[in-house]
Each structure stands twice: as C-alpha cells, then as structure tokens.
Amino acid sequence: MIIPGLMVIFTPLIIGSLFGPKAIAGYLAGVIVSGVQMAISSSNSGGAWDNAKKYIEGIINYFNITI
Numbered sequence: 316m317i318i319p320g321l322m323v324i325f326t327p328l329i330i331g332s333l334f335g336p337k338a339i340a341g342y343l344a345g346v347i348v349s350g351v352q353m354a355i356s357s358s359n360s361g362g363a364w365d366n367a368k369k370y371i372e373g374i375i376n377y378f379n380i381t382i
Contacts, residue, residue, distance in 0.1 A: 331339035
C-alpha cells in the first residue's frame with residue numbers, strides 16, 4: 316500500500332511541474348469525475364449483492380437447507 320499512496324501524492328505534483336496549471340486542473344477534474352462515477356457504481360453494486368444474498372438466504376430458510 317506504500318506504492319499506491321506515493322502515486323496519489325506524487326502524480327499531481329509531477330503533472331503540475333511538467334505540464335503546468337492547466338494540466339493539473341484537467342487531471343484533478345478527471346479524477347473527481349471518475350471517482351464520483353466509481354462511487355455511484357460501487358454503491359449500486361453493493362445493494363445488488365446484498366439483495367442477492369438476502370434472496371438466497373430466504374430460499375435456504377424456506378426450504379430448511381443446512382449448509
């Protein structure tokens with residue numbers, strides 16, 4: 316987890332120093348938009364997995380299946 320943490324810290328610094336303030340603004344805007352999209356997708360996926368788990372548990376309880 317050290318390498319991903321260093322990437323998070325140093326990528327904006329490197330992009331900003333190499334390409335300037337417009338590049339860093341575009342990079343940060345892209346990161347924010349991508350993060351929001353992933354957060355929404357993850358929350359929907361988590362709800363779907365939870366509903367599937369409850370459905371399967373309901374079937375197991377209804378038919379008294381032991382695992």
